[in-house]
Amino acid sequence: MTDLDARYGKSPRASKHRTGVSIGVTVALVIGVVAFWAITSLNPAATIESQMGGFTVESPSEITATARVSVQPGTPVACAIQASNEGSSIVGYQVVQLDPQAEQHQTVHVTLRTTSAADTVEVRECWVNELTDSADVE
Numbered sequence: 001m002t003d004l005d006a007r008y009g010k011s012p013r014a015s016k017h018r019t020g021v022s023i024g025v026t027v028a029l030v031i032g033v034v035a036f037w038a039i040t041s042l043n044p045a046a047t048i049e050s051q052m053g054g055f056t057v058e059s060p061s062e063i064t065a066t067a068r069v070s071v072q073p074g075t076p077v078a079c080a081i082q083a084s085n086e087g088s089s090i091v092g093y094q095v096v097q098l099d100p101q102a103e104q105h106q107t108v109h110v111t112l113r114t115t116s117a118a119d120t121v122e123v124r125e126c127w128v129n130e131l132t133d134s135a136d137v138e
Helices: 003-008 012-042
Strands: 049-059 062-070 077-084 090-098 105-113 120-128
Touching: 049 120, 062 077, 062 120, 077 105, 090 105
Parallel strands: none
Antiparallel strands: 049 062, 062 105, 077 090, 077 120
16 A cells, blocks of 8 residues: 555545446447447448449530449449530539349440530449339339
């Protein structure tokens, strides 16, 4: 026992309490990290990535674009492709639906009709597309 312990006292309960709190906080953090990992890795929407491969201006009213979409195999996806002109105005827009595939990466070729000459094309966004069979809808 040190002089401070003798003077002010040392509580064995306080030491055990701090240890219990430390263990509780550590367990809570581990559970939180595991839960976050499970939610983000098992959610198909969290793993959609897209990248423009390039585009070709066919005419002032048409542009052809190539994009690469990466998603968990078996996930139906829809992507919005957008063409803009020099003034950043949207001159073409199309939603492309991709059926579920066995491969993670898909290459998409899209021909966009434009209202004027485009100089930029981008994949605006992609999302999980919950397909519904129209024959089953009443």
